[in-house]
Amino acid sequence: MSSNNLCYEENGWQTLKNHVEKINLPENHIKHLLTKKNRFNKFSQKGGGLFYDYSHQRLDDIAFIDLVNLAKSLKIKNLFNSMKMGETVNQSENRSALHTAARHFGNTPIYCKGKDVMPDIRRVLNEIKAFSRAIHNKEIVGSTGKPFKDIVVIGIGGSCLGPEFVSKALKAYAVSGMQLHYLSNVDIHNFGAIVSAIDPESTLWVAISKSYTTPETTANTLQAYDFMRSKGLDPSRHFVAVTSKGSPGDDPSNPMLKVFHMFDFIGGRYSVTSAVGGVPLSLYLGYDVFERFLKGAEEMDIHAAETSPEENLPMIAALISIWNNNFLGYGAQAIIPYASPLSRFAPHIQQLYMESNGKSVTKNGDFFKEDTGVIIFGEPGTNAQHSFFQLAHQGRPFPVEFIGVVNPQYNQYNSMSKGVTNHQELWANMMAQATALAVGKKDEENPAKHFSGNRPSSTILLNDLSPENIGRLLSFYEARTVYEAFIWDINPFDQFGVELGKKTASGIREEMVKRNENSSHKFDHLDDISKYYLETLFSGKI
């Protein structure tokens, strides 16, 4: 029997189920919960450098205590610490999950299968520091002597979305003149648009792939090599790789400016603070900014590992997420940062969370009795208010996580409109949305103007968009994600669900290869549908 499915009977899951009926009573509408004494004081916390407000959740004192008790009885804080100490928490792949070690600045060793991983991690960090400085000091330049100014990351999924989010969030810190591009999609439009925008002589390509066999990354790397050669440039002097030791990218017969190692104990979607993020972000922002980002993440890691459940921000967020999902029945969550530089934050968390927790099977191989991960989506506010918030207010409800930034950059642009600065207008809207969703407004005369309210949200506040705060925010969501998985007893570190599509694509690719090699190859032995698509592709016409 699964240890997890135990939680139904023994660890308080059923107690919480029983409480749903009470929360659904009209007197427990959020507008009433908000009037309870000390509501805000009890349902908000500061920790790890962030502020987290969950006063607008459909949560009363009893539900909160029951959720905390669930966390305690499942000993998820111990699991988190086991993960952080290097235990083999990714059992299906027989690996540790040591993304937290990538930002461990303490002196203690961290053992993975009996070996301290810290010397390797520090060696790679020092290599990144030295290399990025040599690029910025123009000690390493392109093959024609021009300094590097266009960095193109070739990588997909975890090798793109995390660095993309962070580089956009910290754009204000970018090294002057440096541009960062992301070549992720195998779609040739992605490649074509980038090579139209770069100066090849000043371009440094950063190929990122743990195995160095990811089809998209292999195809794009090949295009890039051929493109550089077509410009009369030596690719080996314009390329670096981030890959596993001994992979095809780490092959001395394929010379490059530098190869940085990544490790099998850090999975793709958790790899922003490893060399995967470290190389492009240090090139784009400078190593010092990257190190500040790591230190912020470390602070939240420590908070997540050491703080008691009642005051543990990512654990509380995980419990609330599960409450909204498995108990109140919301199948989706929105992340709405009131900060344009966080425009790629939701897509990163969408990957982090949905790839980690979009599973049905517990570690012991039992099907979990309920749905696990939800759909995550989001766009920045106020933009989202003018887009899909009609549905959030009057259609199918979904919980929202607002993210606010107390101090903006660009304070020099301080013209006032309607008596407030742009930043104040932004905050007025962020505050108003949480209230309007929760409280609603009766309109008995015109049902089309009736707002039922009782729509839950949380708000996370950052003091500013500093590298440290972006690190804290990242670590908060990473910890929240694994805490949810620990409650369900699923493995948030594997991703077997992507394998079938890959395998099916291989079979189709083989048919294409045959046709490329022999233009009279027919697809008649295939099913109608495959045949139609393949013939359409090769004929060029629907």
Added chain:
Amino acid sequence: MSSNNLCYEENGWQTLKNHVEKINLPENHIKHLLTKKNRFNKFSQKGGGLFYDYSHQRLDDIAFIDLVNLAKSLKIKNLFNSMKMGETVNQSENRSALHTAARHFGNTPIYCKGKDVMPDIRRVLNEIKAFSRAIHNKEIVGSTGKPFKDIVVIGIGGSCLGPEFVSKALKAYAVSGMQLHYLSNVDIHNFGAIVSAIDPESTLWVAISKSYTTPETTANTLQAYDFMRSKGLDPSRHFVAVTSKGSPGDDPSNPMLKVFHMFDFIGGRYSVTSAVGGVPLSLYLGYDVFERFLKGAEEMDIHAAETSPEENLPMIAALISIWNNNFLGYGAQAIIPYASPLSRFAPHIQQLYMESNGKSVTKNGDFFKEDTGVIIFGEPGTNAQHSFFQLAHQGRPFPVEFIGVVNPQYNQYNSMSKGVTNHQELWANMMAQATALAVGKKDEENPAKHFSGNRPSSTILLNDLSPENIGRLLSFYEARTVYEAFIWDINPFDQFGVELGKKTASGIREEMVKRNENSSHKFDHLDDISKYYLETLFSGKI
């Protein structure tokens, strides 16, 4: 009694409900449906210039016929034609919904409240044509004599997302040297990042707002005016407006290079083919490209209005969407274009669909008995495969709409990897995902590698990313959206759900104004939560 709620009893809704049990039987798993004779032939259609494949839906012959009968009995094709002919289909606001008139190139008049709207529409189109040509020919230049090369759209929601999607989709057609920027968010980071990237002397600002009172757009316009003045430039020679006749933006005492009119019979989220899209897109792409885009949209409008339900692509898509939502219980849908230039397509459709159909009340003021609009989200493939597709395959299922492009741009980059071009690899993946989601794979030994399959998808094919095809795709989704609303009998053209947040923000703004005017103004009379946020904002520290 609502005409719509009739559909429960009289129009076949219950017949469909009864059929769900049958569809849920193991023998109706999609993998079995796919083996039925003529499956692909029966469940795919070409029309309006696009190809639409719904063979991988959880749909059998009976369900399809019952859905078509529902559409027929509700006479939604008549409703669509009424809309197109100018009837007051937006009853709550006493307006027509004539986005289709914006791309009507026929000679017939279109009457709205007794007046033919076509002369005004043609006048504005001619103004856009003349103005954009004068900009491209450098007959109109900036106040210091420099040609315009940076176009900044100031607009939010419908005044941004549509033009943004189209400009990215058609980037390959951009007028040489022209850059297009979007200043939508009131967040000062959006403004700061744009003014860091433009040359003010070569910048043309395009303020888009029907009422010209949208707070975000007003605030950003003010910042832009002050910025231009601070650079010693005359804003009136660097600004145009797209707004309603007689709005504060259409005021001769506030001179501008040009004011283009928009009309109250085209709502924001349906306005891409009006001057809202016309001005920025003609400046960025040239008027001729914009006109080709309109002509593609017109072709699909005609298909949507005139084709019988059995062969009507957007109507079938609407019926399938409702089948998946109200009958099979999926609360979200993904849009996955296998085309990087369509990276902002899902956010546009997210707005179009969720703002149109995120409602609970029918036109007659009754609460609809079931949920209406679903959550729409998406990212391009193959990127999405490396992000949230784990959940799509093994977690909570949701229907997917794939979009494929037969002929890519950038055919000059044709290096082969694994024996195929990048574009072929892209297609192999797109085809594979639809199959893998539908068919699944049994794994009795290892449940973590078991794929249940039976996960529905459709695929839309475009011949290429031409302006015409982008117009067809847009019109397909616009028609699909209103067809769904017509089935539910909700009004897809109003958006009362955004009002409460606006009103609540006004109250908060007033408090901020008081503090700005008097630094000793306290927030003690407010609730704990508002007080905390306001004090935090003004103190600058969480």
